[in-house]
Amino acid sequence: MENGDQFQEISKTKYNCLLFDLDDTLYPxxxxxxxxxxxxxxxxxxxxxxIPEAKVSELCFSLYKTxxxxxxxxxxxxxxxxxxxxxxxxxxxxxxxxxxxxxxLRGILLNLPIRKxxxxxxxxxxxxxxxxxxxxxxxxxxxxxxxxxxxxxxxKTPDNEGGSEYKPCSTEIFDFYEYIxxxxxxxxxxxxxxxxxxxxxxxxxxxxxxxxxxxxxxxxDDSLRNLxxxxxxxxxxxxxxxxxxxxxxxxxxxxxxxxxxxxxxxWESDEKPESIECSRKVxxxxxxxx
Numbered sequence: 001m002e003n004g005d006q007f008q009e010i011s012k013t014k015y016n017c018l019l020f021d022l023d024d025t026l027y028p029x030x031x032x033x034x035x036x037x038x039x040x041x042x043x044x045x046x047x048x049x050x051i052p053e054a055k056v057s058e059l060c061f062s063l064y065k066t067x068x069x070x071x072x073x074x075x076x077x078x079x080x081x082x083x084x085x086x087x088x089x090x091x092x093x094x095x096x097x098x099x100x101x102x103x104x105l106r107g108i109l110l111n112l113p114i115r116k117x118x119x120x121x122x123x124x125x126x127x128x129x130x131x132x133x134x135x136x137x138x139x140x141x142x143x144x145x146x147x148x149x150x151x152x153x154x155x156k157t158p159d160n161e162g163g164s165e166y167k168p169c170s171t172e173i174f175d176f177y178e179y180i181x182x183x184x185x186x187x188x189x190x191x192x193x194x195x196x197x198x199x200x201x202x203x204x205x206x207x208x209x210x211x212x213x214x215x216x217x218x219x220x221d222d223s224l225r226n227l228x229x230x231x232x233x234x235x236x237x238x239x240x241x242x243x244x245x246x247x248x249x250x251x252x253x254x255x256x257x258x259x260x261x262x263x264x265x266x267w268e269s270d271e272k273p274e275s276i277e278c279s280r281k282v283x284x285x286x287x288x289x290x
Contacts, residue, residue, distance in 0.1 A: 076192035203235075
C-alpha cells in the first residue's frame, strides 16, 4: 500500500459523530428513574386501557422486548390512545429530582471536538427535563426524540385545529398475552405504527435527517438489541452499563464517564465539524417530520 493510500485509509476510520441514547446511558440505571417509568406505564395500562391487573406486568415487559417500547407494542396490538396522553402520564409524573447534575460528563462532552447527537425513543419534554437535570442541555447539536420520527395522532377538534385526524390502529385487540403464553403459536405478530429503536427504519431516518455516516459514528446505548441493529447498519457500537463486551458489540463501558479512557483518539481529532458549536442546540421542533 502506498503511503498516500495508507493515510487516506486511516483518515476514513476517524469518527466524526457520536450518537447517544438518553435514558440509562447518559445517567446510570441505579438512579431509579427507569423503575418509576415502568411503574407509570403499568398504571397507564391498568387505569387507561383497562388491561387486567394480572396481565399487566408480563405484557408490559414482553411488549417492550418485542417492539422496543411498551407504547409501540400497545399500538401494534390495537390499543387506541393519544401519544401525548401516554407520555404525559408516564413521564409527566416522574421524580426528576432523582437525577443530579453531572459536571464530569458535561466537561467531557464540551471538550469533544466532534458532533454529538441524542437519539431517544422518549418524547421531547422528557428528554429536555433529563438533560436539564444533568446540566447537559447545551452539550448536543440536536435531540432526535419520539416526535422527530412520529407524526401526531391527536384527534382534530374545533379547539385543536392544528391537530391531525386520528385513525385508530384497529377495532380488535391482538391477544399478545395469549401469544407469549403459547411459544408454539404460529400467529403472525402485527407491525407497530410507531417508528422507534430498535427497528432499522428509525435508524435510517436518523441517518438521513442528521446527515450521519454510520461508518464514522460511535453509537452509545444500554440496550443490546438497539446496538445490534445499529451495528448491522454500520455503526460502531458501545454498550453502556457494563464492562463486559457482549458478542455483537464493539466496546463496553461500565459508565459513560469512561469514554475518555476508552476513546482517547476522540480528543486527538484534528477534524472539527463546520459550523458546529456545543452551545448551539438545534430546536427539537424544527426536526419534526410531518
